Amino acid sequence: MSANIAKRIEEIAAMPIYRNRQEGLLTDLYQLTMMYGFYKSGRMEQHVVFDVFYRSNPCDNGYVICAGLEQVVVYLNQVAFQPDEIQYLRSLGLFDEGFLEELKNFRFTGTVYAIPEGSVVFPHEPLVRIEGRIFELQLIESAVLCFVNHQSLIATKATRIVQATSGGVIEDAHPTSEFGLRRAQNSDAAVFGARAAYIGGCSSTSNVTAGFNFAIPVSGTQAHSWIQSFDSEIEAFRAYVHAFPERAILLVDTYDVLHSGIPNAITVGNELRAQGYDLLGVRIDSGDLAYLSKAARKMLDAEGFGHTQIIASDDLDEDTIRDLMLQGAKLDGFGVGTALITAKGCPALGGVYKLAAEKRDGSWIPRIKVSENPLKVTNPGKKKVIRFYVDQKASADLIMLDEETIPQGEPVTLFDPIHTYKRKVIQDYTVKELLVPIFVDGEIVYEMPTIEQIRSFARLELATLSSETRRPKNPHVYHVDLSLPLWELKRDLVARRGHVN
Ligand SMILES: Nc1ncnc2c1ncn2[C@@H]1O[C@H](COP(=O)(O)OP(=O)(O)OP(=O)(O)O)[C@@H](O)[C@H]1O
Numbered sequence: 001m002s003a004n005i006a007k008r009i010e011e012i013a014a015m016p017i018y019r020n021r022q023e024g025l026l027t028d029l030y031q032l033t034m035m036y037g038f039y040k041s042g043r044m045e046q047h048v049v050f051d052v053f054y055r056s057n058p059c060d061n062g063y064v065i066c067a068g069l070e071q072v073v074v075y076l077n078q079v080a081f082q083p084d085e086i087q088y089l090r091s092l093g094l095f096d097e098g099f100l101e102e103l104k105n106f107r108f109t110g111t112v113y114a115i116p117e118g119s120v121v122f123p124h125e126p127l128v129r130i131e132g133r134i135f136e137l138q139l140i141e142s143a144v145l146c147f148v149n150h151q152s153l154i155a156t157k158a159t160r161i162v163q164a165t166s167g168g169v170i171e172d173a174h175p176t177s178e179f180g181l182r183r184a185q186n187s188d189a190a191v192f193g194a195r196a197a198y199i200g201g202c203s204s205t206s207n208v209t210a211g212f213n214f215a216i217p218v219s220g221t222q223a224h225s226w227i228q229s230f231d232s233e234i235e236a237f238r239a240y241v242h243a244f245p246e247r248a249i250l251l252v253d254t255y256d257v258l259h260s261g262i263p264n265a266i267t268v269g270n271e272l273r274a275q276g277y278d279l280l281g282v283r284i285d286s287g288d289l290a291y292l293s294k295a296a297r298k299m300l301d302a303e304g305f306g307h308t309q310i311i312a313s314d315d316l317d318e319d320t321i322r323d324l325m326l327q328g329a330k331l332d333g334f335g336v337g338t339a340l341i342t343a344k345g346c347p348a349l350g351g352v353y354k355l356a357a358e359k360r361d362g363s364w365i366p367r368i369k370v371s372e373n374p375l376k377v378t379n380p381g382k383k384k385v386i387r388f389y390v391d392q393k394a395s396a397d398l399i400m401l402d403e404e405t406i407p408q409g410e411p412v413t414l415f416d417p418i419h420t421y422k423r424k425v426i427q428d429y430t431v432k433e434l435l436v437p438i439f440v441d442g443e444i445v446y447e448m449p450t451i452e453q454i455r456s457f458a459r460l461e462l463a464t465l466s467s468e469t470r471r472p473k474n475p476h477v478y479h480v481d482l483s484l485p486l487w488e489l490k491r492d493l494v495a496r497r498g499h500v501n
Pocket residue numbers: 285286287288289290291313314315316320323324327
């Protein structure tokens with residue numbers, strides 16, 4: 001492991017959220033019973049390849065932003081069983097001592113390729129490809145899917161919400177703070193969700209644990225209780241700006257936005273101004289946010305508070321935000337909690353982990369899972385994914401067998417794997433291979449990017465998609481095709497119901 005890679009993984013593993021997480025038991029029982037079966041039948045060393053992929057985009061979106069790889073890397077680097085966990089497994093009465101001994105010594109020794117966090121990805125593409133002993137690869141399925149599915153879902157939801165603030169124009173998006181801690185499905189979902197939301201374009205989080213661990217900017221205003229705890233709204237405002245003269249965003253809807261909140265904010269703003277400060281902002285958390293923001297803007301502007309921002313919150317999601325902007329709401333920023341952290345409307349990303357190949361006598365034998373539904377038939381073999389760019393826009397992706405040569409500029413004919421008569425010739429393109437090495441034989445070979453690098457990358461990635469692919473409803477379906485050799489292999493294996501000979 002190079003010094004840089006080692007230093008970076010040390011930094012990441014030192015984050016409190018990752019410390020002391022060995023997570024051997026973060027698995028489904030059937031993984032352990034299958035592992036026991038492999039152990040009993042002498043097949044633990046069987047080398048296999050598993051792919052992580054999903055079959056359809058969440059929220060009828062046109063893409064997913066993949067996220068969660070950092071958590072996967074830390075997990076694979078640390079996964080182990082503690083003595084009390086071994087004792088618990090012993091108490092189940094399912095496993096013999098030899099097997100428990102194997103678990104005591106468990107370490108991940110496999111090879112992992114993955115698409116970097118922040119990338120835009122599409123259905124059926126291997127997001128993570130893991131190669132190694134079936135004994136290890138079976139254990140890790142559940143945790144790897146949990147991390148990738150969750151963070152990719154929230155990052156994707158965040159891109160929908162953030163793009164809604166500016167009608168899909170990425171560079172004009174308004175700052176959007178993630179407010180979901182209190183509404184998340186418990187704390188890990190809140191903290192890792194805040195990370196994913198930041199990757200997806202949120203500008204900050206109210207979640208201090210997420211800020212502390214992941215170096216995400218934290219921001220906040222006040223609760224209604226703050227205002228209620230004073231004898232009057234103006235006293236509450238004065239006390240807050242006294243504490244934070246430069247960064248006060250005053251909550252103006254506790255009593256009456258236009259007749260009390262905004263006039264009081266203006267009074268306090270003038271007092272602040274006399275001390276040389278500008279009132280940073282106001283937050284409206286109820287009522288008709290379009291009407292109130294327009295009226296508040298006029299009142300603030302009339303008193304010379306043109307720079308004072310108006311922030312909205314109140315059960316917002318991408319649809320309401322888009323609606324508000326269409327109504328001409330005068331909003332400079334948003335706080336979004338429940339709908340973002342719970343991915344309202346699309347509660348799970350259905351990523352799966354499927355066996356793609358098995359090593360026999362030194363060569364890879366492709367494996368397939370057949371289904372009546374052609375979209376559910378897996379892509380066999382050890383694979384890679386390439387993306388064609390034309391005029392810097394992502395034009396199509398191609399899933400290929402790992403041994404195939406990547407095209408280098410010659411025209412390429414792509415065909416739809418289901419409706420094969422649908423063809424497209426790509427020329428004048430550049431090409432990028434999406435899966436990059438992360439672990440080789442259990443050792444990390446990837447220099448993990450910082451959260452800022454991941455977030456900036458996600459933004460660049462989104463910009464490679466057409467606005468038609470990014471639009472929130474009925475987006476263009478991005479082409480993900482199979483190379484001819486992969487398509488033929490799949491067809492032959494389907495015909496033979498997966499039998500190799
Ligand atoms: N102009 C608007 N267009 C569309 N939706 C809006 C508009 N203004 C507010 N909303 C949304 O309408 C919903 C209003 O919720 P609700 O009926 O609970 O009223 P409220 O103002 O939040 O009341 P409360 O005083 O209980 O907070 C919220 O989801 C809010 O984001």
